[in-house]
Each structure stands twice: as C-alpha cells, then as structure tokens.
Amino acid sequence: MKSMTRREENKPVQRSVFSNFFTDIDRMFDDDMFLMPMHMSRMGNANMPAANISETDKEYSIDLAVPGMKRDDFNIEIDEHMISISCEKEENIKEDKDNYKRREYNYSSFSRSFRLPETVKADSIKAQYENGVLHIRVPKAEQTVQKKKRINVE
Structure with missing residues (x-):
C-alpha cells in the first residue's frame, strides 16, 4: 500500500x-x-630520477633518467658494496637589453645509493650517458662452484 x-x-x-x-x-x-x-x-x-635496475647472467644494469645533464655533472662512487650516484647542476642566465634585464637561476641536484652484492667486479664498473639516460654496468664476478664433497665422521 x-x-x-x-x-x-x-x-x-x-x-x-x-x-x-x-x-x-x-x-x-x-x-x-x-x-x-x-x-x-x-x-x-x-x-x-627514476631508476631501472636489471640483471643478466654477466652483469647488473642501473639506468637513471636524468635529461638535461652533461657527463661532467655526475659523481659516481663506490664504498663498501654501496654505489652512490649524485649530480649537481647550477645555471645562471643573465641578459641585459635596452628595455629589460633578465636573470634566472636554476639549481638542481640529486643523490641515489644502491647496495651492490658482494659478487661484483667493482674495478670494472662502467658508466655511459646518452640521450638523457645514465647507464651504469656492474659486471658480476665469477662465482666458484663448490663440488660436492663427503666428509667422514671420525
């Protein structure tokens, strides 16, 4: 109802x-x-910067997206299985014309650190910068394979 x-x-x-x-x-x-x-x-x-980390049988690969930088802007250091990547860039634009003055300041920086496995060849790490991407290649050290061994109990 x-x-x-x-x-x-x-x-x-x-x-x-x-x-x-x-x-x-x-x-x-x-x-x-x-x-x-x-x-x-x-x-x-x-x-x-965004980072892509990948691994193959022979190496680790770290790729950082850092457009607008130069090779000399980067500082890459390794200390006790830690790789640190930092960058500082400062730009000063000064323009004096008859009718106006233009001054612009730009400062950018970053620092990223990644822990590396103990089985890497730290002396063979290579870095390359192209098309706004910093490529870091970390080769793996050859691992020794232990053979199976029987231990007798006396």
Missing part, C-alpha cells in the same frame, strides 16, 4: 553562502593535514 505522505525529492537543498567554505576548510584539516608528511615527501622526491 502506498504512503499518503508526499515526498519532495526534487526540491533543491537550501545552503548558506558559507557552508561550502567551512566544509572545504574542515575537509582540509581532516584530510590534508594528516597526509601532509606524505605530500611533503613526494615534493621532496620531485628531483629524484
């Missing part, structure tokens, strides 16, 4: 001018304030 009361489903909801403002402010404090450290960490990694 149908209800005798009339429902007004299509009637627009009346809201205060400030209701959306306060709702947005409340949402900011409820959501964004607690997630701010996560947002800040993402902003801090904005200059962190």
Whole structure:
C-alpha cells in the first residue's frame, strides 16, 4: 500500500553562502593535514630520477633518467658494496637589453645509493650517458662452484 505522505525529492537543498567554505576548510584539516608528511615527501622526491635496475647472467644494469645533464655533472662512487650516484647542476642566465634585464637561476641536484652484492667486479664498473639516460654496468664476478664433497665422521 502506498504512503499518503508526499515526498519532495526534487526540491533543491537550501545552503548558506558559507557552508561550502567551512566544509572545504574542515575537509582540509581532516584530510590534508594528516597526509601532509606524505605530500611533503613526494615534493621532496620531485628531483629524484627514476631508476631501472636489471640483471643478466654477466652483469647488473642501473639506468637513471636524468635529461638535461652533461657527463661532467655526475659523481659516481663506490664504498663498501654501496654505489652512490649524485649530480649537481647550477645555471645562471643573465641578459641585459635596452628595455629589460633578465636573470634566472636554476639549481638542481640529486643523490641515489644502491647496495651492490658482494659478487661484483667493482674495478670494472662502467658508466655511459646518452640521450638523457645514465647507464651504469656492474659486471658480476665469477662465482666458484663448490663440488660436492663427503666428509667422514671420525
């Protein structure tokens, strides 16, 4: 049986001018304030280049996407099975014309480190930079295979 009361489903909801403002402010404090450290960490990694790491039978390969750099901008060091790749680039553009002056400063840097296995030839690591990608090849050391040996108990 149908209800005798009339429902007004299509009637627009009346809201205060400030209701959306306060709702947005409340949402900011409820959501964004607690997630701010996560947002800040993402902003801090904005200059962190993407890395692809792969492995073959003979070598490990580390590829970093770092467009706009030069070979001399990179610093690659190995210390106790840790490879560290860093880069600093500073640009100063100064232009003085009759009607205007233009000065722009740009500074970018990053540092990434990767732990290497103990079975690599650290003396044979090679790096190459081409088309905005830094390719680092880390050859594997030959592993000695132990033969099966029976030990007698005395």
